[in-house]
Amino acid sequence: MNLRYDEVVRSGIAKQVAENIKSAILDGRLKIDERLPTEEDLARSFGISRPTVREALKRLAAQNLIHSRRGPLGGNFVMRPDPEGLSKAITGAATLLVGIGAFDIDEIIVARLETETICCRLACENRNEEGLQAMAAEIALQRDQDISDEDFCASDVRFHRALVDSTGNGPLKLMMYIVIESFIPITNMIVFRVRERRQVVAFHQRIHEALSNRDVGEATAALTNLLAYVRDSYNAALDARSRRANEQAQS
Amino acid sequence: MNLRYDEVVRSGIAKQVAENIKSAILDGRLKIDERLPTEEDLARSFGISRPTVREALKRLAAQNLIHSRRGPLGGNFVMRPDPEGLSKAITGAATLLVGIGAFDIDEIIVARLETETICCRLACENRNEEGLQAMAAEIALQRDQDISDEDFCASDVRFHRALVDSTGNGPLKLMMYIVIESFIPITNMIVFRVRERRQVVAFHQRIHEALSNRDVGEATAALTNLLAYVRDSYNAALDARSRRANEQAQS
DNA sequence: TATCTGATATTTGTCAAACCTATATTTAAA
DNA sequence: TTTAAATATAGGTTTGACAAATATCAGATA
The missing domain is CATH 1.20.120.530 (GntR ligand-binding domain-like)
Incomplete structure (x- = not known):
């Protein structure tokens, strides 16, 4: 994980990851309808487990920032804000x-x-x-x-x-x-x-x-x-x- | 689980559970600062696993409807909306x-x-x-x-x-x-x-x-x-x- | 050849069991 | 009496596995 220790210390890795991705969406590094990496890739690149990634993604889904589809060509997508x-x-x-x-x-x-x-x-x-x-x-x-x-x-x-x-x-x-x-x-x-x-x-x-x-x-x-x-x-x-x-x- | 089959059929148990709890909060069945059952109890009473319960709770946390504390006397609590x-x-x-x-x-x-x-x-x-x-x-x-x-x-x-x-x-x-x-x-x-x-x-x-x-x-x-x-x-x-x-x- | 069918691969959804961490309480020692 | 350590309880995280949905492609059938 690329985060520093003192950013992680007060529990909530999932929360941190959610904020990380959210800011990526808000400032445009992730564009609308763009597909996020697979949950496994995210887990690997953040150095955390997949369920933790999922908790982070669920937070974003709850804010209508992303939605998910299953299957190949599936994945988590940045939602068009409405x-x-x-x-x-x-x-x-x-x-x-x-x-x-x-x-x-x-x-x-x-x-x-x-x-x-x-x-x-x-x-x-x-x-x-x-x-x-x-x-x-x-x-x-x-x-x-x-x-x-x-x-x-x-x-x-x-x-x-x-x-x-x-x-x-x-x-x-x-x-x-x-x-x-x-x-x-x-x-x-x-x-x-x-x-x-x-x-x-x-x-x-x-x-x-x-x-x-x-x-x-x-x-x-x-x-x-x-x-x-x-x-x-x-x-x-x-x-x-x-x-x-x-x-x-x-x- | 008390939900009917046709309410569950199109995937998203976590989403359903989140909605279920959310409506309980919104219409006052769960009062402010009240403690929810432990995640294990929720899992048991909904007939689902704890990670799934947690995904549901994370959705609510993302909406600032609940917050969590660890330890005994800890748990998930209904937030005072601010x-x-x-x-x-x-x-x-x-x-x-x-x-x-x-x-x-x-x-x-x-x-x-x-x-x-x-x-x-x-x-x-x-x-x-x-x-x-x-x-x-x-x-x-x-x-x-x-x-x-x-x-x-x-x-x-x-x-x-x-x-x-x-x-x-x-x-x-x-x-x-x-x-x-x-x-x-x-x-x-x-x-x-x-x-x-x-x-x-x-x-x-x-x-x-x-x-x-x-x-x-x-x-x-x-x-x-x-x-x-x-x-x-x-x-x-x-x-x-x-x-x-x-x-x-x-x- | 064209079309339908089914196997396959990929990705999210769910589950189970365990261990880590924080914290209130209780117990034991100073 | 006060302080420190043990304990129990809750959420936090990990590992590993399987289920379900779905796009793709190979092969069978018309």
Whole structure:
């Protein structure tokens, strides 16, 4: 192995090797879709055993940096990075953060309002027919009284995703994955009981029309109203809970 | 093993087990800091071998979901999720996306402008002395003509981080990790050659003073000017490159 | 000749058993 | 009572083997 002793001393050879390969990928020494040496060759060249190499490779696979195929012509390949894969990673971690109460709903709503306002403004400039139709389709779905709460929330997420996509800004879309995949589901999970679907759909409708007319003021106003409504619903849910708690305490 | 056959059939037992444990963590069946069964017990209860269990655990460790300690009272523990760890994961992936040219600089600058404008506005409301001092310290450092380009860029990143921290909004800070750890270094890497430090520091100074005075208009104006200057620098760099290319073609 | 079939080689996936290393606890000695 | 050594328990690593998937190629068959 080429590593110095003091780099190895605090256990974790597999971790070191993973970092080594990862940096090779990140700074381009290993190109996309390029095949890594076989696990045996890696083991030999690092001077470690194959299972240890495999543990290192599994770490990379977990980060969607490589994938593996069996057989001749198989091997471990550098993955083409895709925002989709990144979104999954972000979602899990962000959901966990929200789950342990690292953030409170008011903060989340402020963040949603500020960032989605940007999206409304950019979407008014750059929206295309495809995006408008995607939003209209979700609105139509949300008008159906028969769909379940889960389906309604899923459609809500897709509506906001379409809004974000309409901005046509890749970096922003990347950032908004956190909102779409984590903050929106969380807010939905908390407030969907007290929220009236018709109200939400009406706000969605207003946003859609405003985007269609490239009316930035109306779009952001509708979004602001939507999130104010969500916040009110949340406070109503809080009140209901504390009222129930009081009643239980009295009885 | 409790998994059904058709869930296992297409190889990847380790992957399945990792997903299994991960979902247990995400939906709270395994609480934070709780110890998992020993690797041997996991192997037994899943009906697989210990190396395979370890591959699964390494996947989770790579996602910062668990960490391990040796010895009695050691074991694998569910990690308390921290934004820092998440930021590293996001950064790597986002950097990769930028590295392969998935985004262009104009998009990135638009995204930076829009999101950092939010931060200026919220920071004007919520900034505290600590944050202002952190920004002032970086400005002082950036005035030093002797520091290297790397150090200047690192200080630039810390300045913007202090700006984001001053918003006091956790969810927004999470999102802004992508900007701070990935977009800003990328823009710096591309334009720092043609950029004059004095100009940049002057913009930083204006932002700092505006925040200090809670002057939202001036803060966002300074930010806008800063990013316009960055964009101009980028275009200048592009021009210089194409001019060099022309000269080379003529000679 | 063209095409299908099966043997073969290569590479990852999994397993088993052992040993090394770190560390908390317990025991024994000073 | 304090300190030092033994011990038990956990993860960390190695060796060696076999299983499963799959591209390639030789040979049989139409």
